[in-house]
Amino acid sequence: MNTDVTRREFLATVAAAQGSFVLGFWMPVKAHAQTRTPASAPAGTVWYEEPATPEVNAWIVVAPDDTVTVRIAQTELGQGVWTSNAMMVCEELQCDWTKVRPQYASANRDAREKAPAWTLAVPGNGATDPKGGGVPTFGTRDRTGVAGIPDSLYRRMRTNAASSVKDGRYYLQLAGAEARERLLLAAADLWSVPVAELTARNSIITHARSGRTVTYGRVAHRAAQIPHPHPETIAIKPPDQWTLMGTEQKNLDVPLKVTGQTVYGIDVRLPGMKWAAVKACPVYGGDVARFDFDAVRDMPGVRSAVQFPIPDPALTRGRIFSGGVAVIADSWYQARTAIDRMPIEWDVPPEHAAVNTAMMRDGLLAAIDQPGQVRVNQGDVDAGFVRAAKIVEATYSTPYLARARMEPGNATVLVTDDRVDIWIGDQSPQETRFSASTITGIPEQNVYIHLCHLGGGFGRNGNGPQAEHAIMIANAHRGTPIHMLWTREQDFIGTTYRAMGLARLRAGLDAEGWPIALDVRTCMQRDGFGPEASFDVTSRYHVPSYRYSSHTTRFHVPVGTRRGVGQAAHEFYRESFMDELARAAGRDPYLYRRELLARTNLPYKADMIKALDMAAEMSGWGTPLPRGTARAIALEERGAEAEGLATISAMVHTVSVSRAGKVRLERVDVAHDTGFGLVNPLSVKKQIEGQVVWFYNDAMHQATTIADGHVVENNFDTFPLSRIGENPPEINIRFFSTGHWLMGMGHDRATSVQAAIGDAIYQITGKRFRDLPYGNHDLTWS
Amino acid sequence: MAFDLVVNGSTHRVDADPQTPLLWVIRDHVGLTGTKFSCGIGQCGACTVHLDGRAVRSCSIPAATAIGKPVVTIEGVSPDGTHPIQLAWKEFDAPQCGYCQSGMIMSALALLRERPHPTDADIDARVTNACRCGTYYRVRKAIHLAADLMGK
Ligand code: FES
Ligand code: FES
Numbered sequence: 001m002n003t004d005v006t007r008r009e010f011l012a013t014v015a016a017a018q019g020s021f022v023l024g025f026w027m028p029v030k031a032h033a034q035t036r037t038p039a040s041a042p043a044g045t046v047w048y049e050e051p052a053t054p055e056v057n058a059w060i061v062v063a064p065d066d067t068v069t070v071r072i073a074q075t076e077l078g079q080g081v082w083t084s085n086a087m088m089v090c091e092e093l094q095c096d097w098t099k100v101r102p103q104y105a106s107a108n109r110d111a112r113e114k115a116p117a118w119t120l121a122v123p124g125n126g127a128t129d130p131k132g133g134g135v136p137t138f139g140t141r142d143r144t145g146v147a148g149i150p151d152s153l154y155r156r157m158r159t160n161a162a163s164s165v166k167d168g169r170y171y172l173q174l175a176g177a178e179a180r181e182r183l184l185l186a187a188a189d190l191w192s193v194p195v196a197e198l199t200a201r202n203s204i205i206t207h208a209r210s211g212r213t214v215t216y217g218r219v220a221h222r223a224a225q226i227p228h229p230h231p232e233t234i235a236i237k238p239p240d241q242w243t244l245m246g247t248e249q250k251n252l253d254v255p256l257k258v259t260g261q262t263v264y265g266i267d268v269r270l271p272g273m274k275w276a277a278v279k280a281c282p283v284y285g286g287d288v289a290r291f292d293f294d295a296v297r298d299m300p301g302v303r304s305a306v307q308f309p310i311p312d313p314a315l316t317r318g319r320i321f322s323g324g325v326a327v328i329a330d331s332w333y334q335a336r337t338a339i340d341r342m343p344i345e346w347d348v349p350p351e352h353a354a355v356n357t358a359m360m361r362d363g364l365l366a367a368i369d370q371p372g373q374v375r376v377n378q379g380d381v382d383a384g385f386v387r388a389a390k391i392v393e394a395t396y397s398t399p400y401l402a403r404a405r406m407e408p409g410n411a412t413v414l415v416t417d418d419r420v421d422i423w424i425g426d427q428s429p430q431e432t433r434f435s436a437s438t439i440t441g442i443p444e445q446n447v448y449i450h451l452c453h454l455g456g457g458f459g460r461n462g463n464g465p466q467a468e469h470a471i472m473i474a475n476a477h478r479g480t481p482i483h484m485l486w487t488r489e490q491d492f493i494g495t496t497y498r499a500m501g502l503a504r505l506r507a508g509l510d511a512e513g514w515p516i517a518l519d520v521r522t523c524m525q526r527d528g529f530g531p532e533a534s535f536d537v538t539s540r541y542h543v544p545s546y547r548y549s550s551h552t553t554r555f556h557v558p559v560g561t562r563r564g565v566g567q568a569a570h571e572f573y574r575e576s577f578m579d580e581l582a583r584a585a586g587r588d589p590y591l592y593r594r595e596l597l598a599r600t601n602l603p604y605k606a607d608m609i610k611a612l613d614m615a616a617e618m619s620g621w622g623t624p625l626p627r628g629t630a631r632a633i634a635l636e637e638r639g640a641e642a643e644g645l646a647t648i649s650a651m652v653h654t655v656s657v658s659r660a661g662k663v664r665l666e667r668v669d670v671a672h673d674t675g676f677g678l679v680n681p682l683s684v685k686k687q688i689e690g691q692v693v694w695f696y697n698d699a700m701h702q703a704t705t706i707a708d709g710h711v712v713e714n715n716f717d718t719f720p721l722s723r724i725g726e727n728p729p730e731i732n733i734r735f736f737s738t739g740h741w742l743m744g745m746g747h748d749r750a751t752s753v754q755a756a757i758g759d760a761i762y763q764i765t766g767k768r769f770r771d772l773p774y775g776n777h778d779l780t781w782s
Numbered sequence: 783m784a785f786d787l788v789v790n791g792s793t794h795r796v797d798a799d800p801q802t803p804l805l806w807v808i809r810d811h812v813g814l815t816g817t818k819f820s821c822g823i824g825q826c827g828a829c830t831v832h833l834d835g836r837a838v839r840s841c842s843i844p845a846a847t848a849i850g851k852p853v854v855t856i857e858g859v860s861p862d863g864t865h866p867i868q869l870a871w872k873e874f875d876a877p878q879c880g881y882c883q884s885g886m887i888m889s890a891l892a893l894l895r896e897r898p899h900p901t902d903a904d905i906d907a908r909v910t911n912a913c914r915c916g917t918y919y920r921v922r923k924a925i926h927l928a929a930d931l932m933g934k
Contacts, residue, residue: 260816693916
C-alpha cells in the first residue's frame with residue numbers, strides 16, 4: 001500500500017480549506033530547500049514551492065500588495081498567540097494591521113539555521129526596566145526539560161508555562177524593528193536620500209522633504225537584499241511608545257473558527273492517507289501480551305495492525321506510558337470498530353495493578369509525616385508554637401486531574417526512507433522533531449512538522465505520546481501517510497496528570513489572632529510539577545517564624561504540567577488556610593490578608609495590597625447579601641516572593657449555595673496586574689474568563705481516581721465539564737499597572753475560585769471541606 | 783452500501799455502512815471537517831449539526847437516520863461567515879481554541895430559530911455544549927446579540 005503524495009496536492013487541499021489564511025505548512029526559500037525530489041514523488045513534480053516574494057527576515061514576508069506574513073513559532077490553542085505574537089512584530093514593523101497574515105514558522109528550518117548572533121543578547125536591567133527586554137528564560141535547550149530558549153532560528157517553539165509573551169517579546173519586537181529599518185534603508189536607496197529623513201507608518205514610507213511616499217510592498221524585494229549594516233544598534237520600543245501593543249485586538253483566526261474552516265490536526269487529509277485507531281495498555285507501564293488481528297482482518301476497510309512498545313522515556317521526559325497496538329483502515333471509524341472487536345491481552349506489572357486511590361492517599365499521608373525536603377526555615381517555628389495562644393491545623397487534598405482538551409490526541413505522519421512529514425497540533429515541535437528522528441533514524445534536518453491549530457492545550461499536549469505513537473505506526477508503514485486519532489478514552493490514557501497532592505498547614509496564633517509560627521508541608525509524587533510553588537523562599541503573608549518542607553513518594557501514574565501547575569493546588573491550600581486563620585482570629589478575611597501583607601517586606605507587597613483593595617471595592621465587599629450567598633476573597637501571585645518577574649491578581653467570588661446544596665458562582669470581580677503593559681488586553685480578559693471556568697471545574701467537579709492501576713474517569717460522563725448554565729453571569733475585570741514585567745497569565749489565574757468556593761460554603765452551611773472537589777461532599781443546609 | 787445524504791443543500795452519494803455515525807460520514811465521506819469529534823458518546827456537543835432543523839449530536843446517531851432529511855453543518859450556516867450568529871460571535875471574539883465552537887453555534891442557532899429572543903434560562907437549558915476553554919461568558923453575550931441581529 002505504497003502511496004505517492006505530492007506536496008503540491010497537499011497545498012491545494014489545505015489552501016482550499018483555509019481561505020485567505022496560510023496555515024499549517026511552510027514553503028522554504030530556495031537557499032534552505034532540499035532541492036532533491038524525494039523518491040516517492042512522481043517524476044517531474046515540484047516538492048517545494050517558491051514563495052512569490054523573498055522574506056525580509058525569517059519572521060516577515062511583505063508581498064507586493066502589502067500583505068504582511070508574520071511567522072508564528074508558538075501554537076495557537078486558544079490563548080491568542082496567533083494574534084499577540086503578530087502584534088509584537090507589527091508594533092515595530094509599523095505596518096497596516098488589517099493586512100497581517102500569521103503563518104506557522106518552520107520547525108524544519110529551525111533545525112537547519114541559527115538565529116542571528118545580534119539577537120541573542122537581551123538589553124536592559126531585567127524585570128523592572130521598562131525599556132528592557134524583560135527576563136526571557138535563556139539557557140541551552142534541553143530536550144527533556146521545560147525551560148530555555150535555544151539559539152536556533154525560531155528560538156523557543158514551545159507553547160508552555162504561559163511564557164509566549166515573556167520569552168518571545170524581545171526577539172519578536174526586534175524582528176519587526178529590523179524589518180522596518182531595512183524597509184527604510186531600501187526606500188533611502190531607491191530615492192538616494194538619507195535614511196534619517198524617512199518615516200514609516202501604516203506600511204507607508206514617507207520622505208517629507210520631497211513629499212514622496214512608497215508602500216512597504218514596493219520596496220520589500222529591495223529590502224530583502226539589503227542587510228542592515230549595524231543590526232546590533234536596533235532597539236525595541238518601550239511600552240510608552242507602543243501604539244498597537246496594549247490595544248484590544250480581536251483574534252485573527254476567529255473568522256475561521258465561526259465557519260468551521262480552521263485546520264486542526266484532526267482535520268488533515270492527505271491523498272492516500274489511512275487511519276489508525278489505537279489501544280494502549282490502560283495500566284501505565286503495561287504492554288501488549290498478544291492480540292489476534294486475524295479475528296478482525298476481514299472487517300470492512302481494515303488493512304493491517306501493528307504493535308508498538310512503551311514510548312522511549314527519553315522522548316517523553318521520563319514518563320512511562322504503555323505499549324499498545326494500532327489497527328489501520330481506510331476510515332477511522334472502520335479502524336476503531338475493528339480495534340474494539342480485536343482480542344487484546346495485556347501484560348500488566350502486578351505492582352501497578354494493585355494500586356488504587358485510597359492506597360495512594362494513605363501513601364501521601366504517610367510521607368507527609370516523614371522528614372521532607374526543608375526548603376525554607378526562618379525564625380524558630382517550634383518555639384513559636386510553644387508561645388502560641390492558639391494553634392490551627394488543617395490538611396487539604398487535591399486529586400489527580402486530567403487536562404481533557406476537547407481535541408483528542410492525533411497526528412498524521414508520512415515516513416519515507418529519507419524524510420518524515422508530520423501534521424500535528426503540537427505544543428513542542430522541536431521535541432517532536434527529535435522524537436521523529438530518534439524513532440525513524442532520519443536526521444532532524446529531514447523532519448518537517450506542519451503545525452496545525454490545537455483544540456485546547458492546557459499543558460504541552462498533555463506531555464502525552466500522541467506524536468510518538470503516530471510516528472511509530474507510520475514508521476511501520478513507510479510510504480503511506482497515517483492519520484492516528486485517539487478515542488476520547490484513549491486520550492485519557494495518553495495524557496499525563498496533575499499529581500494528586502496533600503498539604504498540612506499548621507499555624508500558631510498570638511492572642512490577637514496574628515500568626516507567629518507557620519509550618520507548611522506539601523506532598524505529592526516525586527516527579528510532580530511545581531513542588532515549591534507559592535510557598536518557596538518566604539511566606540507571602542507575614543509570620544516571624546516560617547518553615548516549608550516538601551515531601552514525596554513514588555507512584556506509577558505519569559504526571560505533567562497541567563494548567564496552573566503547582567500554583568493551582570498550592571494556592572488552594574494557602575488561601576484556604578488564610579480563610580481558616582482569619583475565622584479563627586475572628587477577623588475579616590480581606591483585612592486579615594491585607595494586614596499580613598502590609599507587615600511583610602516583600603518587594604511587591606504594595607501591588608498585592610492594591611489587588612486586594614481593588615477586588616474588594618469592585619465586589620462591594622462588606623455590603624449585605626441574601627441568606628445563602630457569600631463572598632470570599634483570595635490573592636493570586638506568581639513571583640511575589642522576590643524582585644523579578646511577577647503576576648499578581650486578586651479575585652472576589654460571590655457564591656450561592658441552595659439548601660439542596662447546589663453551588664452557583666454568581667459573580668467574579670477581578671483585579672489584575674498589567675505589569676508595564678499587556679500585549680493584547682482582550683486576550684488577557686478571555687484567558688481570565690476561561691480560567692475561572694477551569695478552576696471552577698477543579699473546585700466543584702473533577703477528579704481522576706485510580707483503580708487496579710488504571711485511570712477510572714475516561715470520558716466526559718465521568719470526568720464532567722461545567723456548561724453555560726453553571727457559568728458566572730457576571731465577570732468584572734479591572735487592570736492596574738505595576739513596575740515590573742509580567743511572568744505570564746495564561747495558566748495560573750483564577751486559582752482563587754477553589755479556596756473562595758470553600759470559604760463561601762463554610763459561611764453559608766457552617767461546613768468546612770478540605771478535599772477537592774466540593775461536589776463530592778454533602779453541601780445541603782437548613 | 784451506498785446511500786444519498788442531503789448536506790447543506792447538496793446531495794452526496796455516500797458509500798459507507800449506513801450504521802456509521804452521522805459524524806464520521808459528514809467528516810470522512812462528505813468531507814466537511816467543521817463538525818468535530820471529541821467524546822463520541824453524546825456528552826459534549828462538539829459534533830452538533832441540524833437534522834431536519836433540530837440540533838442533534840451526530841456522533842451518536844447512525845447516518846441511516848439522516849437519509850431523506852436535510853442535514854446542516856457549520857459550513858452551511860452561511861457561505862462567508864456573515865450570518866448574524868457568526869457576526870455576533872466575531873463581535874465578542876467568543877472562540878478560544880475554537881474546537882467546540884462549531885457545535886456551540888449550531889446549538890445556539892437551533893435555539894434562536896425556535897425562540898427568537900431566548901432568556902438566560904433558555905440558553906442554560908438548550909445550549910449544553912461543553913467548552914474546555916471556558917468561553918461561556920462571551921458565548922452567552924453573543925447569543926443575545928445574535929437574537930437582536932436576527933430580529934432586525
Ligand atoms: S463528540 Fe458527539 S457529543 Fe461529544
Ligand atoms: S473554545 Fe476551546 S473548547 Fe471551546
